[in-house]
Amino acid sequence: GAGVSQSPRYKVAKRGQDVALRCDPISGHVSLFWYQQALGQGPEFLTYFQNEAQLDKSGLPSDRFFAERPEGSVSTLKIQRTQQEDSAVYLCASSRRRTGHGEQYFGPGTRLTVT
Amino acid sequence: KQEVTQIPAALSVPEGENLVLNCSFTDSAIYNLQWFRQDPGKGLTSLLLIQSSQREQTSGRLNASLDKSSGRSTLYIAASQPGDSATYLCAVSRGYQKVTFGTGTKLQVIP
Numbered sequence: 727g728a729g730v731s732q733s734p735r736y737k738v739a740k741r742g743q744d745v746a747l748r749c750d751p752i753s754g755h756v757s758l759f760w761y762q763q764a765l766g767q768g769p770e771f772l773t774y775f776q777n778e779a780q781l782d783k784s785g786l787p788s789d790r791f792f793a794e795r796p797e798g799s800v801s802t803l804k805i806q807r808t809q810q811e812d813s814a815v816y817l818c819a820s821s822r823r824r825t826g827h828g829e830q831y832f833g834p835g836t837r838l839t840v841t
Numbered sequence: 842k843q844e845v846t847q848i849p850a851a852l853s854v855p856e857g858e859n860l861v862l863n864c865s866f867t868d869s870a871i872y873n874l875q876w877f878r879q880d881p882g883k884g885l886t887s888l889l890l891i892q893s894s895q896r897e898q899t900s901g902r903l904n905a906s907l908d909k910s911s912g913r914s915t916l917y918i919a920a921s922q923p924g925d926s927a928t929y930l931c932a933v934s935r936g937y938q939k940v941t942f943g944t945g946t947k948l949q950v951i952p
Contacts, residue, residue, distance in 0.1 A: 730884075759940065761942075768932075768945055769930075771939035817884060829875065829887055829890045833884050834883060
């Protein structure tokens with residue numbers, strides 16, 4: 727079946743522009759996670775959704791970052807007034823379980839470059 | 842705060858060698874530990890998931906062990922192949938809360 731998909735795969739933004747990154751999780755998966763991966767580093771947690779509820783947003787680096795999952799399926803990560811330090815790969819993952827016992831399936835990521 | 846460390850950061854081995862990658866974590870109250878593989882420019886591929894109640898998991902040439910009390914996990918790769926070259930990441934989770942990743946071990950298997 728289809729895995730987690732993300733779009734766009736690559737995004738170049740000028741500093742100050744707003745961007746929106748999309749994640750389509752595996753159908754029926756309850757949990758959805760967003761991560762930020764800087765070059766040469768492991769992914770860093772940004773936020774977690776259980777269905778449409780955003781239960782943890784403690785990893786969002788600033789109030790310029792906003793995520794939503796209004797119908798409990800597709801999710802969008804929005805970054806306002808992008809800065810150069812926002813350049814990274816943004817990974818989305820979904821899981822069938824809601825308790826954290828479940829295996830996470832990752833999308834290919836969106837590579838954001840802010841110039 | 843959970844911290845996950847992976848040693849070594851990079852490893853280069855000749856084809857056919859058996860090898861061990863190490864992962865350590867500071868908070869033993871975890872629900873599971875997952876090993877991933879990441880190829881350059883790609884997302885993460887799950888290799889093995891070990892629940893906190895388990896000691897090990899095996900898939901083909903891969904074997905992962907978990908010692909929760911000491912905060913350690915190892916990934917054993919038997920008879921390494923050039924196609925195994927990638928970055929290997931371990932990640933621990935607690936409840937539905939954020940998953941904490943290590944910084945990875947970059948493996949190169951030389952033909």
